[in-house]
Amino acid sequence: FSELVKIIKRDEKYVKKLDDKDLGITFFAPNNEALEKVRHGRSSPFSAILDKDRRGGHDEDKDKWVRHYIHDALQYATLPQAIEYQQFGRNSTYTTELHAEDGSFGGNRRRVKVESSTFPPWKVTLNNYAVITESDIKAVNGLIHKLDSPLWLPPDITDTLFLLPAEFSTTLAALEKIALQNRYQFNSDFSKEWNKKHQNDRHGKGFGATTFFAPTNAAWNQLPQDLQMYLFSPFGEATLRKLLAFHTIPNRLVYSEWYDRVHDDDDDERRFVVKYDEDDKLGFEWDYHFRSLTGQRLPVHVKKYQSNLPGSKQYNVEVQAHGLYARNVDTVAQNGALHILDDVLSPRSKEGIDKTQNQKDWNEWKEWLFDWSKKTTDES
Numbered sequence: 001f002s003e004l005v006k007i008i009k010r011d012e013k014y015v016k017k018l019d020d021k022d023l024g025i026t027f028f029a030p031n032n033e034a035l036e037k038v039r040h041g042r043s044s045p046f047s048a049i050l051d052k053d054r055r056g057g058h059d060e061d062k063d064k065w066v067r068h069y070i071h072d073a074l075q076y077a078t079l080p081q082a083i084e085y086q087q088f089g090r091n092s093t094y095t096t097e098l099h100a101e102d103g104s105f106g107g108n109r110r111r112v113k114v115e116s117s118t119f120p121p122w123k124v125t126l127n128n129y130a131v132i133t134e135s136d137i138k139a140v141n142g143l144i145h146k147l148d149s150p151l152w153l154p155p156d157i158t159d160t161l162f163l164l165p166a167e168f169s170t171t172l173a174a175l176e177k178i179a180l181q182n183r184y185q186f187n188s189d190f191s192k193e194w195n196k197k198h199q200n201d202r203h204g205k206g207f208g209a210t211t212f213f214a215p216t217n218a219a220w221n222q223l224p225q226d227l228q229m230y231l232f233s234p235f236g237e238a239t240l241r242k243l244l245a246f247h248t249i250p251n252r253l254v255y256s257e258w259y260d261r262v263h264d265d266d267d268d269e270r271r272f273v274v275k276y277d278e279d280d281k282l283g284f285e286w287d288y289h290f291r292s293l294t295g296q297r298l299p300v301h302v303k304k305y306q307s308n309l310p311g312s313k314q315y316n317v318e319v320q321a322h323g324l325y326a327r328n329v330d331t332v333a334q335n336g337a338l339h340i341l342d343d344v345l346s347p348r349s350k351e352g353i354d355k356t357q358n359q360k361d362w363n364e365w366k367e368w369l370f371d372w373s374k375k376t377t378d379e380s
Contacts, residue, residue, distance in 0.1 A: 323352025
């Protein structure tokens with residue numbers, strides 16, 4: 001970890017934190033090989049520090065931004081409790097030591113997504129890309145898990161979608177067409193300064209808390225061809241805007257195991273919360289009807305239960321939006337949460353539906369979609 005130590009030494013506050021023997025923390029540490037890949041790959045704050053050590057030089061503005069990023073990244077790589085490798089299958093996300101102080105994420109501690117494989121070879125992956133390659137390295141004040149990649153600070157929802165163009169190019173094109181992409185963007189003061197210097201076209205702060213059920217390219221391709229042509233034509237822009245708004249919950253951070261009302265209103269309809277028996281204290285089931293960006297209710301159902309595989313301590317999490325299962329859940333973003341859908345949600349019914357009915361609705365879209373797109377919130 002010699003390269004990581006160089007980075008940590010740049011942050012005196014964090015050095016003191018790591019030296020505090022009274023803590024019991026978890027630290028995700030990229031090894032030298034992981035940081036070397038970063039240096040020879042994309043430009044990053046980590047490579048900026050390591051390259052500066054080799055080449056020298058000074059850029060005050062850049063140094064300020066890099067120091068800020070590194071301080072946040074080190075906190076984001078730290079959990080406030082010591083968690084052993086085998087325990088990671090119990091939760092879908094964990095709170096980190098990093099508080100959101102830029103106006104996003106409701107000022108809460110940022111979260112990291114943890115996925116544990118169900119079958120061997122066992123593997124734990126953070127935020128869909130960083131894999132733990134060595135675990136449970138004991139320290140005086142906690143545990144260290146070695147990673148094959150640095151744990152980057154989560155980008156906003158829009159940039160997260162941009163990272164997977166093969167999955168979300170159609171959704172991104174739709175957001176750009178209807179000028180709704182700002183709904184899913186967020187710029188902190190530091191990122192605005194960085195974007196301005198590098199002439200990136202990102203203006204304003206954006207929205208600090210949004211949950212988006214994002215349709216994949218496969219979801220759009222399941223729609224009838226004539227409906228796709230209509231939605232992406234000039235005549236269908238208003239309908240496309242309202243349709244994507246139905247997939248969006250504003251001012252809410254909705255994760256499978258945690259949610260937060262960023263605005264102190266109580267407009268969420270809680271249908272039920274069922275705790276399982278005492279032998280399964282981590283399992284639960286809940287059902288809320290959130291107010292979507294259209295004003296229409298969007299039913300969200302979550303179930304967490306222990307795997308029935310012999311000897312397994314893993315937990316499975318299922319998230320349904322309007323009755324349809326999300327394929328990938330709890331993707332963390334700077335300004336909210338992403339749940340990935342292989343279906344475009346039909347808003348025709350006020351209650352949840354199944355996949356067959358959803359597809360039937362779209363096959364009959366000419367019978368109802370024009371009227372729905374014109375209705376006010378109370379009528380939807």
